[in-house]
Amino acid sequence: xIQSEKPTxxxxxxxxxxxxxxxxxxxxxxxxxxxxxxxxxxxVIKELGYEPNVFASALARGVSPRIAVLIPLHxxxxxxxxxxxxxxxxxGTVGPLGVETELFEYNxxxxxxxxxxxxxxxxxxxxxxxxAPMFGPGTQMLxxxxxxxxxxxxxxxxxxxxxxxxxxxxxxxxxxGYLCADQLTVDRSASEVLVxxxxxxxxxxxxxxxxxxxxxxxxxxxxxxxxxxxxxFIDPDDPVRTDQELDYFFEAFPGTTHVAMFNSRIYLIxxxxxxxxxxxxxxxxFDNLTANMNALARGTVSALIAQHPDEQVAMGIxxxxxxxxxxxxxxxRDNFMHMDILTRYNIEYY
Amino acid sequence: xIQSEKPTxxxxxxxxxxxxxxxxxxxxxxxxxxxxxxxxxxxVIKELGYEPNVFASALARGVSPRIAVLIPLHxxxxxxxxxxxxxxxxxGTVGPLGVETELFEYNxxxxxxxxxxxxxxxxxxxxxxxxAPMFGPGTQMLxxxxxxxxxxxxxxxxxxxxxxxxxxxxxxxxxxGYLCADQLTVDRSASEVLVxxxxxxxxxxxxxxxxxxxxxxxxxxxxxxxxxxxxxFIDPDDPVRTDQELDYFFEAFPGTTHVAMFNSRIYLIxxxxxxxxxxxxxxxxFDNLTANMNALARGTVSALIAQHPDEQVAMGIxxxxxxxxxxxxxxxRDNFMHMDILTRYNIEYY
DNA sequence: TTTGATTCCGTGCACGGTAACGGAAAAAAT
DNA sequence: ATTTTTTCCGTTACCGTGCACGGAATCAAA
Numbered sequence: 001x002i003q004s005e006k007p008t009x010x011x012x013x014x015x016x017x018x019x020x021x022x023x024x025x026x027x028x029x030x031x032x033x034x035x036x037x038x039x040x041x042x043x044v045i046k047e048l049g050y051e052p053n054v055f056a057s058a059l060a061r062g063v064s065p066r067i068a069v070l071i072p073l074h075x076x077x078x079x080x081x082x083x084x085x086x087x088x089x090x091x092g093t094v095g096p097l098g099v100e101t102e103l104f105e106y107n108x109x110x111x112x113x114x115x116x117x118x119x120x121x122x123x124x125x126x127x128x129x130x131x132a133p134m135f136g137p138g139t140q141m142l143x144x145x146x147x148x149x150x151x152x153x154x155x156x157x158x159x160x161x162x163x164x165x166x167x168x169x170x171x172x173x174x175x176x177g178y179l180c181a182d183q184l185t186v187d188r189s190a191s192e193v194l195v196x197x198x199x200x201x202x203x204x205x206x207x208x209x210x211x212x213x214x215x216x217x218x219x220x221x222x223x224x225x226x227x228x229x230x231x232x233f234i235d236p237d238d239p240v241r242t243d244q245e246l247d248y249f250f251e252a253f254p255g256t257t258h259v260a261m262f263n264s265r266i267y268l269i270x271x272x273x274x275x276x277x278x279x280x281x282x283x284x285x286f287d288n289l290t291a292n293m294n295a296l297a298r299g300t301v302s303a304l305i306a307q308h309p310d311e312q313v314a315m316g317i318x319x320x321x322x323x324x325x326x327x328x329x330x331x332x333r334d335n336f337m338h339m340d341i342l343t344r345y346n347i348e349y350y
Numbered sequence: 351x352i353q354s355e356k357p358t359x360x361x362x363x364x365x366x367x368x369x370x371x372x373x374x375x376x377x378x379x380x381x382x383x384x385x386x387x388x389x390x391x392x393x394v395i396k397e398l399g400y401e402p403n404v405f406a407s408a409l410a411r412g413v414s415p416r417i418a419v420l421i422p423l424h425x426x427x428x429x430x431x432x433x434x435x436x437x438x439x440x441x442g443t444v445g446p447l448g449v450e451t452e453l454f455e456y457n458x459x460x461x462x463x464x465x466x467x468x469x470x471x472x473x474x475x476x477x478x479x480x481x482a483p484m485f486g487p488g489t490q491m492l493x494x495x496x497x498x499x500x501x502x503x504x505x506x507x508x509x510x511x512x513x514x515x516x517x518x519x520x521x522x523x524x525x526x527g528y529l530c531a532d533q534l535t536v537d538r539s540a541s542e543v544l545v546x547x548x549x550x551x552x553x554x555x556x557x558x559x560x561x562x563x564x565x566x567x568x569x570x571x572x573x574x575x576x577x578x579x580x581x582x583f584i585d586p587d588d589p590v591r592t593d594q595e596l597d598y599f600f601e602a603f604p605g606t607t608h609v610a611m612f613n614s615r616i617y618l619i620x621x622x623x624x625x626x627x628x629x630x631x632x633x634x635x636f637d638n639l640t641a642n643m644n645a646l647a648r649g650t651v652s653a654l655i656a657q658h659p660d661e662q663v664a665m666g667i668x669x670x671x672x673x674x675x676x677x678x679x680x681x682x683r684d685n686f687m688h689m690d691i692l693t694r695y696n697i698e699y700y
Numbered sequence: 701t702t703t704g705a706t707t708c709c710g711t712g713c714a715c716g717g718t719a720a721c722g723g724a725a726a727a728a729a730t
Numbered sequence: 731a732t733t734t735t736t737t738c739c740g741t742t743a744c745c746g747t748g749c750a751c752g753g754a755a756t757c758a759a760a
Binding site: 006053054055056058059064092093096097098172175178179182183186187188189318322326328331336337338339340341343345346348349350 | 356403404405406408409414442443446447448522525528529532533536537538539668672676678681686687688689690691693695696698699700
Binding site for chain 2: 716719
């Protein structure tokens with residue numbers, strides 16, 4: 001065997017005095033091999049540093065994994081649409097390698113719709129699943145089913161508390177709140193702060209913003225204990241009402257100079273902010289939605305904290321590919337991804 | 351042919367009444383095919399939407415691309431060491447697919463050493479090359495040779511002014527200077543600013559910091575025209591002298607409250623800064639070197655602008671892989687990558 | 701000793717594509 | 731009309747693994 005050539009399964013067979021069939025059985029722990037032969041083969045494998053040829057392997061197995069992605073129905077320019085970009089992003093990487101992705105959507109305010117999407121997903125019998133767990137019990141039923149069919153799945157955005165997932169990709173939520181506070185107060189002039197919150201969707205089980213808020217408040221207590229933090233709830237579906245609420249609030253607390261939000265919907269208050277440009281010094285929100293980015297470019301929003309759900313989805317698909325096609329588990333199961341600070345001067349290349 | 355099955359080269363052969371040898375010749379423009387047959391095959395290919403199986407193709411061709419990376423010798427914790435991380439990063443993605451990388455290093459202050467590295471690289475006849483062009487003429491000779499051997503190459507960090515490269519991955523330098531100024535002045539209290547500069551290496555042909563400085567100064571002129579910007583040159587190899595220079599400077603200009611640097615060596619002035627914590631309000635530098643990150647974590651440095659050379663290298667290797675193995679050119683030739691703002695509160699997950 | 705079950709292993713084809721080889725058919729030269 | 735060249739195309743042997751199938755060997759049961 002020539003040095004530069006990589007050892008093949010046949011080399012192993014020859015050197016261990018056995019046939020490639022036996023080597024193959026050893027490689028895949030498929031049994032029907034005596035301990036003696038097993039040890040012999042393993043020794044040779046280790047000696048030669050054998051690594052299987054993934055191309056030949058994939059070809060022989062005839063793999064063409066179909067990966068299902070389960071996310072809520074999304075309007076244009078929403079958070080979930082960002083996540084969708086991750087699919088095409090991943091397609092660019094693993095698409096040429098034969099991976100296909102299929103999208104399953106559900107109405108986030110309708111548990112039955114979620115069930116329906118789950119059923120359709122299961123019926124399609126994908127080779128892997130990417131899902132953002134929003135309905136706790138519903139997701140648990142889904143993952144139980146996936147486990148029983150030994151279909152690997154990864155979480156993104158939110159992590160489900162269980163043990164069967166292949167990987168999780170998301171943000172360190174508490175830290176992101178902390179970071180948000182730091183970005184808000186970086187001009188060191190904050191004395192009265194407004195936190196705008198959205199009436200919580202009763203169907204949604206997990207709400208990352210409560211943890212973000214905790215991080216935010218802890219930062220404020222530690223660094224600006226004298227700063228007053230007030231909350232205002234708005235209705236995301238009623239812009240007129242939102243404007244009124246903001247009017248009332250700033251009438252009552254005219255000293256407010258800094259505004260933050262913990263979800264992706266800072267764009268909801270942008271119209272009001274742009275009609276009252278004088279008073280507000282800094283505005284910080286989350287996520288690089290188009291509407292948010294535009295407000296950032298105009299200077300209405302000072303900074304956005306981006307969690308890049310597209311990257312999370314892409315990483316998830318990549319992890320599934322590595323597992324299904326290459327037989328490789330991800331290095332870490334829980335992957336907390338970077339939080340990017342976006343300002344008007346660095347958004348151009350995102 | 352069953353619907354769900356992907357068409358193979360044999361399907362095409364059957365449907366066009368020819369053999370798979372002819373189809374293969376058409377697919378690779380290898381000639382020896384009559385126009386009539388060529389058109390027929392192309393029509394069938396289009397009709398069936400044929401896509402080659404990359405696994406089978408790679409297996410048959412026996413590809414195992416060796417990608418050479420050419421970068422300067424680097425001390426631990428330097429900018430170029432970051433770039434190196436991109437190699438292992440890319441190995442994680444394309445390594446299992448049979449890609450090997452080889453590193454060629456040279457002494458950046460010795461043109462002969464660069465020549466030597468180039469020769470060794472050429473002699474190894476790699477399938478692709480990743481290089482950061484520092485010596486203009488030297489790099490041009492290298493790329494000319496690569497072109498004549500039709501070996502594809504990509505640039506990162508700096509772009510060479512020519513037309514043969516497959517892709518370029520780097521930072522928008524001017525914008526990065528602009529961003530740097532914005533981060534430095536985000537507390538709106540800057541009136542006297544110090545820019546610390548390093549004596550330029552005479553061997554290095556391209557210096558991105560001059561463009562960064564232009565962006566920085568433009569921002570300052572536009573937003574803080576009354577702010578005074580002063581420069582101080584230091585010797586990177588003489589820390590004692592550096593400290594003295596800083597002492598002299600701050601004696602002469604005690605009103606200086608903000609400090610910036612445009613290269614990756616902000617860590618050089620960290621010792622002085624930490625001995626004089628009272629005066630300086632904000633410090634901004636470039637690149638996530640370990641030393642810089644530590645200073646950031648301690649709060650000595652306020653923000654770092656990271657260009658992530660590891661990602662650039664990884665993207666470069668990926669592009670070469672896509673081109674060599676999958677036969678796919680990158681979507682864009684010039685890729686300006688995101689600039690990340692790093693503060694002490696978001697560095698943990700980088 | 702024969703029969704049966706069990707354990708273990710080798711053979712051979714398939715996966716889809718590549719490219720060398722040789723030969724038939726058509727065109728050109730004699 | 732025959733030879734030579736050129737053009738074109740089919741055949742075939744791989745590439746390295748996966749896996750079904752059948753058979754040899756071993757051991758226990760009759």
